[in-house]
Structures are given as C-alpha cells and as structure tokens.
Amino acid sequence: MAEHSNWLYRWLDERVDLQGLEKFLRHKTVPYHRHSIWYYVGGMTLYLFVVQVITGILLLLYYKPTAESAYESVQYIMTEVPFGWLVRSIHSYAANLFIGCVFVHMFSVFIMKAYRKPREFTWISGALLLFLAMGFGFSGYLLPWNQLAYLATNVGTSFATMVPVVGPWILEFLRGGKEVTGATLTRFFGFHVAVLPGLTTALLAVHLLFVQRQGMSVPIVIEDEISSKKADRRELPFIPNFLFRDMLGWTLALGLIILLATLFPWEVGDKADILKPAPAHIRPEWYFVFMYQTLKYVPKVVGVFGFAIAGMVWVLLPFFDRKSNRGISNKLYTAIGIIVVAYMIIMTAVAYLAPGE
Amino acid sequence: MRSISTIIFIFLTTAFTNAQQSSCIKCHISSDRVPDTTVAAAYLSADIHNQNGIGCEKCHGGDPTKGFTENDAELAMDPAKGFKPPPDKAGIPEFCARCHSDIEFMKQYNPKLPADQLMLYKTSVHGKLLFEKNDTKVAVCSDCHGAHGVLPSSDSRSKVYHQNAPGTCAACHSQAQYMAGYINKGKPIATDQYDKYSQSVHGVLVLQKGDQSAPACNGCHSNHGATLPSLVSVSAACGECHATNRDFFKSSPHSEPFGKLENPDCEHCHGYHLIQIASDTLLGTSSGALCVGCHEPDSPGYAAAATMRMAIDSLKDAISQAENSTKEAEQKGAEGGQGRFDLGSAKDNLTMVRSVAHTFDPDQVEEITSAGIKTANDVQQKALAALGDIRTRQIGLAVSLLVVIFLAFAIWRKIKQVDKDTDFVVRN
Numbered sequence: 001m002a003e004h005s006n007w008l009y010r011w012l013d014e015r016v017d018l019q020g021l022e023k024f025l026r027h028k029t030v031p032y033h034r035h036s037i038w039y040y041v042g043g044m045t046l047y048l049f050v051v052q053v054i055t056g057i058l059l060l061l062y063y064k065p066t067a068e069s070a071y072e073s074v075q076y077i078m079t080e081v082p083f084g085w086l087v088r089s090i091h092s093y094a095a096n097l098f099i100g101c102v103f104v105h106m107f108s109v110f111i112m113k114a115y116r117k118p119r120e121f122t123w124i125s126g127a128l129l130l131f132l133a134m135g136f137g138f139s140g141y142l143l144p145w146n147q148l149a150y151l152a153t154n155v156g157t158s159f160a161t162m163v164p165v166v167g168p169w170i171l172e173f174l175r176g177g178k179e180v181t182g183a184t185l186t187r188f189f190g191f192h193v194a195v196l197p198g199l200t201t202a203l204l205a206v207h208l209l210f211v212q213r214q215g216m217s218v219p220i221v222i223e224d225e226i227s228s229k230k231a232d233r234r235e236l237p238f239i240p241n242f243l244f245r246d247m248l249g250w251t252l253a254l255g256l257i258i259l260l261a262t263l264f265p266w267e268v269g270d271k272a273d274i275l276k277p278a279p280a281h282i283r284p285e286w287y288f289v290f291m292y293q294t295l296k297y298v299p300k301v302v303g304v305f306g307f308a309i310a311g312m313v314w315v316l317l318p319f320f321d322r323k324s325n326r327g328i329s330n331k332l333y334t335a336i337g338i339i340v341v342a343y344m345i346i347m348t349a350v351a352y353l354a355p356g357e
Numbered sequence: 358m359r360s361i362s363t364i365i366f367i368f369l370t371t372a373f374t375n376a377q378q379s380s381c382i383k384c385h386i387s388s389d390r391v392p393d394t395t396v397a398a399a400y401l402s403a404d405i406h407n408q409n410g411i412g413c414e415k416c417h418g419g420d421p422t423k424g425f426t427e428n429d430a431e432l433a434m435d436p437a438k439g440f441k442p443p444p445d446k447a448g449i450p451e452f453c454a455r456c457h458s459d460i461e462f463m464k465q466y467n468p469k470l471p472a473d474q475l476m477l478y479k480t481s482v483h484g485k486l487l488f489e490k491n492d493t494k495v496a497v498c499s500d501c502h503g504a505h506g507v508l509p510s511s512d513s514r515s516k517v518y519h520q521n522a523p524g525t526c527a528a529c530h531s532q533a534q535y536m537a538g539y540i541n542k543g544k545p546i547a548t549d550q551y552d553k554y555s556q557s558v559h560g561v562l563v564l565q566k567g568d569q570s571a572p573a574c575n576g577c578h579s580n581h582g583a584t585l586p587s588l589v590s591v592s593a594a595c596g597e598c599h600a601t602n603r604d605f606f607k608s609s610p611h612s613e614p615f616g617k618l619e620n621p622d623c624e625h626c627h628g629y630h631l632i633q634i635a636s637d638t639l640l641g642t643s644s645g646a647l648c649v650g651c652h653e654p655d656s657p658g659y660a661a662a663a664t665m666r667m668a669i670d671s672l673k674d675a676i677s678q679a680e681n682s683t684k685e686a687e688q689k690g691a692e693g694g695q696g697r698f699d700l701g702s703a704k705d706n707l708t709m710v711r712s713v714a715h716t717f718d719p720d721q722v723e724e725i726t727s728a729g730i731k732t733a734n735d736v737q738q739k740a741l742a743a744l745g746d747i748r749t750r751q752i753g754l755a756v757s758l759l760v761v762i763f764l765a766f767a768i769w770r771k772i773k774q775v776d777k778d779t780d781f782v783v784r785n
Binding site: 032075233236241245 | 764
C-alpha cells in the first residue's frame with residue numbers, strides 16, 4: 001500500500017498499530033435493510049454534539065458568566081465579535097436540533113426494540129445521555145441572562161421543591177440561594193461548561209463502546225425475514241459506504257444550520273429584570289413543554305412524581321420487555337411508544353396553539 | 358315602615374360619630390318631623406366635619422342633647438344656648454371662616470390645611486362683588502364645596518376635586534343668562550370657557566385622562582382668590598409648569614414687546630382656554646407659522662424664524678432617517694438596541710430645542726440641533742453599516758450554501774460509486 005511508504009505512517013504504526021486499526025475499520029460493517037435510515041440519526045446526534053463543543057468553546061472566549069455582564073457579553077458577541085452572531089446562532093440552532101435528534105434517535109431505537117438483549121446497557125447509557133442533553137438545554141438557556149430565560153429558570157427550578165425532604169435543599173443547590181440570581185447564573189455556567197460536558201463525554205464513550213462492541217441491532221421483523229429465508233442478510237461496509245452517507249447528512253445539516261443562523265439570527269431578548277412581571281403564557285423550551293403543559297391539568301406533585309417514575313421506568317425499559325428480549329415482536333410496547341410520542345406531540349401542540357389552556 | 362328604615366339608616370351611618378347622640382340628627386333625618394331630610398342625610402353619608410366629630414351645634418349652636426325625648430325641638434334650638442338660624446348667602450364666607458381662618462383650631466384636624474381662604478376670597482372677583490357690591494349671585498364657599506356634604510378636595514366625589522373643578526366653575530360661568538351683565542375689559546364676560554377648555558390640551562388631560570398635573574381652572578385663576586390673570590400673572594401661571602419655556606422667553610427679545618400686547622406673553626402665540634399642543638408649525642415662515650404675522654419677508658426676524666424652523670426640521674429628518682434605517686436593520690436580523698439607545702439622546706435634543714426655541718435665538722437653536730443631528734447621523738451610519746453587513750451575510754450564505762450543495766452532490770455521487778462496487782449480501 002502506498003501509505004506504508006510514508007515514514008510518518010510507519011513511525012505511528014510501530015507505536016499504535018495503525019495497520020490493526022485500518023484492518024478493523026475495513027472489516028467493520030453496518031446492517032443494511034429497509035429500516036437502516038434510523039441508524040444515521042445517532043451519528044447525526046454525535047455530529048451536532050461536536051458542533052456544540054466547538055461553537056461552545058468559541059463562545060467561551062467572550063462570554064462572561066455574571067449577572068452584571070452576561071447579557072452585555074452576549075450582546076457584544078452578537079454585534080461586535082467577527083462572526084460572533086454566526087457562532088452563537090449556530091450554537092443555539094444546533095442545540096435544538098441536537099435535542100430533537102436525541103429524541104428521534106431514542107424513539108427509533110424504542111420502536112425497533114434495539115434496546116433488547118444484549119443491548120440493555122446501550123439503552124440505559126443513551127437514556128441517561130438524554131437527561132444530560134436536557135440538562136444542557138436547561139442550563140444553557142439561562143446563560144444569556146435575558147428576561148425569558150430568567151423567568152423560565154425561576155419556574156423550572158421551583159419544581160425541585162416537590163421532592164420530599166430534600167426538595168428545598170435541591171432548590172437552593174440549583175439556585176445558589178433562595179432566588180434565581182447572579183449566583184444561579186454562575187452555577188448554571190459551571191454545570192453547562194464543566195459538569196455536564198464531563199459526564200456526557202464519559203457516558204458517550206461508554207455508549208459508543210457498547211455500540212462498537214455489539215454492533216447495530218437488526219429489527220426483529222428483519223431478523224425474522226432473514227431466518228425464514230425471505231430476505232438475505234445484507235451489510236454495508238462502514239468505510240466508506242456508511243461514512244459517506246453520514247457525511248452527506250452532516251453536510252446537509254450544516255447547510256440547514258447556516259441558513260437558519262443567517263436568516264434568523266438567535267435573539268438576545270431583553271435583559272433579565274427581577275422587578276418586571278412575567279409576560280402572559282410564558283413557557284419553557286419546546287422539549288420541556290409537554291411536561292409543563294401536563295402540570296396544568298394534574299396536581300403538581302402528581303405530575304412531577306409521575307414524570308420522575310415514568311423517566312425511571314423508561315431507563316429500565318429493556319428489563320420489562322421480556323418478549324422482545326426473546327426475539328419476539330412486542331406490539332404492546334410498540335403501541336406504548338406510539339402513544340408516548342403522540343402524547344408529547346399533542347401536549348406540545350396544545351401549549352403552542354392554545355397558550356391560555 | 359319608612360320610619361323603621363330611617364332609624365336603621367341612622368344607626369348604621371352614625372355608629373361611631375357624635376351624630377349618634379344628636380337630637381338635631383334624630384329630628385332632621387325623620388320625614389315625620391321635618392320636610393327636608395336631605396341636609397342631615399348629606400351630613401351623615403359623607404361629610405368631613407362629621408368624620409372629624411364636628412357636630413351640627415359647632416356651626417349652628419344650640420344643644421343637641423335636648424329636645425328629642427321631650428318632643429320639643431325648641432329645647433335643642435334654644436337661642437340662649439347659642440342657636441342661630443342658618444346665615445344668608447352673603448354671610449356664608451364669614452360663617453365658615455369662624456373655624457377655617459383659625460389656624461390653631463384647624464391645625465388640630467389637618468396641619469397642612471391653609472387658613473387664608475377668607476382673606477384670599479376677599480381679594481377675588483367673587484369676594485369683591487359680594488362684599489363691595491352685595492352681589493349674591495357670586496360663588497360663596499357652599500356653592501363649590503357644598504354645605505352639609507362637604508368633602509375634602511382630594512376626594513373624587515368632591516365638586517372641587519381636580520377633575521370635577523372645571524364643571525363646578527362652568528355651572529355658573531357657562532350659563533349665558535346667569536352671567537349676563539358681568540363685564541370684562543369692557544365687554545360682556547365670555548361663557549364659552551368650559552367648551553374651549555374641554556377641547557384644549559389641558560382640558561383633555563384633566564377631564565378625559567384624569568391627569569392631576571395638568572391645570573384645571575384654578576391652576577391659572579387660583580381658587581379662593583379667583584381672579585382674571587393680569588398681564589404679569591398669565592405668563593407666571595403658565596411658567597408654574599412650563600418653567601424653562603418661561604425662562605427662555607423672558608430672556609428673549611420678544612419678552613418686552615409681547616408684554617405690551619392685548620394678549621400678552623404666552624397667550625399671544627398659544628392662546629388661552631383653547632390651548633392646543635404646540636407643534637413645530639407655529640414656528641417659521643411656512644403656512645400655519647405665527648412669526649409671519651409680525652415679521653415681514655426679508656426682515657431679520659423672518660430669516661431667524663426660517664433658520665430655526667429649518668434647524669428643527671433637519672433634526673427631525675435625521676432622527677426619522679436613523680430610526681427607519683435602524684428598524685430596517687433590525688427587521689433583517691441586526692441588533693439595533695444600541696442605536697435606539699443613542700437615538701434617545703437625539704430625541705432629547707429635539708425636546709430641548711423646542712423649549713430653547715422660546716429664546717428666538719437661531720444660534721442657540723442650531724447649537725442644540727447640530728448636536729442632535731450628529732448623534733442621529735452616527736446612528737444612521739451604524740444602521741447602514743449593519744445593513745451592509747447583512748448584505749455581506751446574505752452573499753456569504755449564498756456562497757456557503759452553494760459549497761454545501763456541491764459537497765452534498767459530490768458525496769452523493771461518491772456513494773453511488775462505492776455502492777456499485779459493493780456486494781451487500783452476507784454469504785456465510
């Protein structure tokens with residue numbers, strides 16, 4: 001091979017076994033069937049996470065995490081820093097697309113029962129990554145220190161008081177005091193740029209390691225077709241076929257984000273003012289809205305505990321779905337998944353279309 | 358039945374007042390005993406005197422503890438105990454002043470309440486006509502304040518409450534028949550003041566918007582010392598609120614000649630009673646401008662008027678342009694907050710120059726408008742730069758999208774190419 005004549009390749013190969021890695025990648029394949037489009041959503045999520053890390057680091061060069069200067073520093077980024085508007089807008093749009101992809105990835109895995117034995121840990125690490133992603137969203141939303149962010153954080157953190165015994169302590173831990181103040185901002189900044197990235201990187205490594213070790217799951221229906229000889233087992237070489245498809249998606253996603261960021265730069269809003277009253281029909285970021293809307297219909301304690309229990313059940317789902325674990329199609333769980341998705345969409349739509357309800 | 362309800366009414370309304378024990382009230386609230394119960398009812402329902410424990414006998418004399426049980430009103434209204442019949446209209450000012458001119462007495466109830474009402478009243482047109490010409494058609498205390506339902510002027514139900522005062526004055530001054538025979542400056546006194554005032558900038562504020570800071574009749578004419586503002590007091594009355602305009606005007610070359618006019622000072626340009634919001638059209642040489650009424654074309658005053666108006670118009674244009682550009686830039690996605698903030702300073706200049714225009718000094722006017730125009734132009738430049746930046750962004754976007762589309766197409770071609778060489782089926 002031509003590369004072998006390269007002294008750098010040889011130098012590295014002697015030390016880190018490049019040939020071994022090359023051989024491994026050359027032989028790595030991905031299942032190829034009519035549902036394999038969903039495999040690309042995980043890669044898209046990872047790509048958007050990388051975009052977030054890069055743009056986040058760039059924003060860190062100018063952002064100041066104090067109540068006195070956070071808003072002004074974001075304004076400065078948007079108006080004075082060369083391409084600051086682009087970097088911040090990409091960070092904001094990619095954040096939302098990232099969370100959207102996490103949800104799509106999770107529900108596609110759910111519907112295809114990819115969590116079934118032996119991939120329980122992949123599912124659990126993925127579900128925990130979803131919570132971390134929402135934590136990123138919640139903490140990042142406050143950082144521009146504008147009025148909407150301030151009020152949303154006020155409402156969001158107040159749910160901590162529902163937790164028995166330690167609720168008030170959690171509230172004070174999150175807020176850095178009894179109220180949402182500059183202390184909360186600095187704290188959320190710490191969560192957003194240190195705690196959450198650290199945890200996410202570690203958990204992501206675990207998640208990818210499991211994906212790598214176990215390969216991608218083939219849906220039961222496809223497995224049944226293969227075992228009954230109705231279809232061939234088909235696989236796609238990871239390099240270059242799958243990677244090119246991934247890259248096509250990433251390129252188009254980049255185009256979409258640039259388009260949005262340029263035509264609709266992310267707003268700075270009005271600076272947070274604790275004396276200003278909350279505007280009517282205030283709501284959190286879209287991915288929290290289905291929960292926020294639910295809490296309007298049920299007692300808060302019931303709602304908060306309901307979601308906490310549902311979240312835990314969701315994480316441990318592979319251990320409940322024994323039928324799928326035996327390789328048998330479980331239509332009940334498919335129905336549950338569809339109902340959950342429908343519920344989230346309807347609740348979100350109600351909140352946006354009838355804000356007073 | 359009527360008596361029972363009357364007794365219940367008395368009980369409820371007088372529970373904690375002296376009136377509860379008063380035989381005056383007991384009789385005067387009962388239609389069986391007196392023909393007119395409204396006097397006592399007004400006193401009981403809302404009267405500042407009743408609220409302060411000042412009973413009927415404090416004004417009328419007599420003994421309110423007597424008469425009711427004995428069924429003999431003469432015992433309560435005993436001249437030996439100081440009872441006096443109500444005063445006639447001419448006696449009312451002195452009647453009220455027995456307490457209201459006594460500073461020591463009034464201090465007990467309200468240390469801030471003035472005690473000079475009678476003194477002022479005697480200097481008023483009303484007071485002079487009453488005391489010097491025995492004209493009882495004029496307003497006395499009870500005409501404005503009421504007699505037995507007297508409310509503090511801060512009470513919105515009072516006839517002398519700020520928003521109600523013009524209507525109270527108009528009750529007499531808008532009646533042509535009632536005012537017939539009264540002369541002002543050799544002419545019959547006008548009766549259209551209320552109509553004009555209610556259409557004026559002040560009247561709209563007071564009557565429609567309840568604005569306490571805008572003047573009602575008494576704001577210019579005084580209340581107890583009600584008088585026609587004299588040559589000096591007109592601008593003094595306006596200057597109470599429009600202080601800077603007054604000071605600039607006093608320092609202007611117009612101050613002296615305007616003072617000699619029939620409608621002096623402020624009135625000459627702004628009028629009275631029907632005062633409208635002063636617009637920039639009053640200044641200058643174009644249609645609607647007042648300066649041309651005196652200043653001939655080619656005169657220095659004419660040129661000065663034109664210069665000042667042009668300076669103000671230039672500032673307004675600069676602000677308007679900067680606002681439009683900033684708005685356009687904002688609509689296209691640029692941040693315009695700083696521009697809007699800076700524009701506030703130019704708008705301050707505009708407010709200031711409209712006041713400084715009362716100096717009628719083009720140099721002073723231009724000094725302020727120049728500063729404002731500079732600020733507005735700076736904002737305009739920033740907005741134009743932002744618009745240019747947006748244009749650059751759009752070009753950048755188009756180029757980026759072309760690259761993205763080209764790249765995506767190239768990758769798609771590559772996928773097709775590599776797929777052609779790939780056998781997807783796994784053969785064990």
